[in-house]
Amino acid sequence: MNFLIEENRNLAPYCSMKAGGNAKYLVQPKSVSELCEAVAYFRSRDEKYIVVGNCSNLLFPDSGYDGAVIITCGIRGISYENGVITAHCGDSLSSLARVACENSRAGLEFCYGIPGTVGGGVYMNAGAYGGELSQYFIRGSFIDKNGEIVVIENNDMDFGYRHSRLNYEELILLSAEFSSVEGDRDAVRARMEELMAKRKASQPLEYPSCGSAFKRPAGHYAGALIEQCGLKGTSVGGAQVSVKHAGFVINTGNATATDVTELLSLVSDTVFNETGVRLEPEIRIIK
Ligand SMILES: Cc1cc2nc3c(=O)[nH]c(=O)nc-3n(C[C@H](O)[C@H](O)[C@H](O)COP(=O)(O)OP(=O)(O)OC[C@H]3O[C@@H](n4cnc5c(N)ncnc54)[C@H](O)[C@@H]3O)c2cc1C
Incomplete structure (x- = not known):
């Protein structure tokens, strides 16, 4: 077993609401293979589990979670090639915007400042200021309910407003590819800063x-x-x-x-x- 299982850990420090009780088990895999291993481990033991990102849209009850909470924030690795950004589930949405900007690509500026991960963002079809992830998501690699790794294309994701197929089907995002359009680096950076300033002023x-x-x-x-x-x-x-x-x-x-x-x-x-x-x-x- 390549991952550590912590027992009876308080979830509040991990959650952006800073509330909630204890997890029976807490696991923080550092790679896709550790995540796959952890999911297989808890499934084989019929243990309840939930895969989460930065817990910026989650509230666990005060009574806690009677199973394993698997936090993916350590599973990172983001790259750019030919207009396509490939990110792991634990990469932050802000880093998606930053990498697009560094490569003079536009479109993903709206992600800047949303405090979630790519996994949580795809689950929620996160969006802001007129953009949402479904507009740029090309395809993703997932663990399905049988433990198989499957690739799902945008058209089959059932994206809607703050909605995706992940809301009702057991699918765990491992990594995803996002499109972008050619842009001017300074203009993209200025737009990101403008949106961040709007957040700070209004939120x-x-x-x-x-x-x-x-x-x-x-x-x-x-x-x-x-x-x-x-x-x-x-x-x-x-x-x-x-x-x-x-x-x-x-x-x-x-x-x-x-x-x-x-x-x-x-x-x-x-x-x-x-x-x-x-x-x-x-x-x-x-x-
Ligand atoms: C200050 C603030 C501002 C925000 N602004 C915005 C905004 O502008 N727009 C917006 O859309 N949201 C916003 N949010 C909400 C939140 O950041 C987003 O919903 C974000 O996408 C959640 O990502 P997360 O990684 O924190 O997901 P979590 O909260 O950890 O999880 C959310 C859901 O996704 C599931 N999930 C997480 N990772 C995976 C995975 N790898 N595979 C399958 N399922 C997974 C979880 O099980 C859970 O059901 C904001 C939150 C805060 C605190």
Whole structure:
């Protein structure tokens, strides 16, 4: 066995919300082969497991996770050739943008500042400022439910708004190829810096959070509906609807996962009662 299994580890430090309980097992593979080995190991023992990236869109319950949490952030290796960027599941979305920029390629600037990995980004079809990963994803290499390695092309990924086939089918992304278009390096860098400045100006980055707490409902903006209902600043325990950006739920210091989920329900119910629009969490709430 080439990977270390830690037992009974607190997950909060690994999660961008800085909340949640303990994992029965925690594994941090450093390569695709270690990841494959770890998945096969827990499958063969009928042990529950979840493969995660930077945990920037995840909330584990305070009662913890009764299985193995496999963190992929150490599985990195990003390269560029002939307009195509190939990344491993643990590469950051920001590094995807940086490598595109270094090679004078445009399109992926929107990834800059999204604090997730390529694996979490493909799962979520992460996007911002008019771009989303599905526009650039060419194909990916995955472990399927039988433990086989399969290659899946963009057309077969069932991409939608913050949605992909990974949401409902057991598929673990190992690596992926992304397209890009020819660009001017300075202009690409300027666009990345412009988008980062927008994030800093509009988002409460000084507090732990999972980014946008709710998906954008058709025809509306979640933050605008929440603000319209007077919910900015509303708290449950240490969880609060950000005053800076009503679409964010932040941890003001000592929030539990239960505080966060109760606040999400309170906000969703209040917005529904007052506007008739039901907000669905974008945060993946693990049971
Ligand atoms: C301050 C802040 C700003 C944010 N801004 C944005 C934004 O602009 N746009 C946006 O879309 N999101 C944004 N997010 C949310 C988050 O960063 C994205 O959803 C990101 O794609 C999650 O990546 P991750 O690696 O952290 O995934 P995780 O949170 O670790 O996991 C998310 C899901 O992906 C699955 N997963 C992870 N890796 C793999 C893999 N290798 N194979 C299969 N499944 C996998 C997990 O099981 C889980 O279900 C923001 C979050 C924060 C905290």
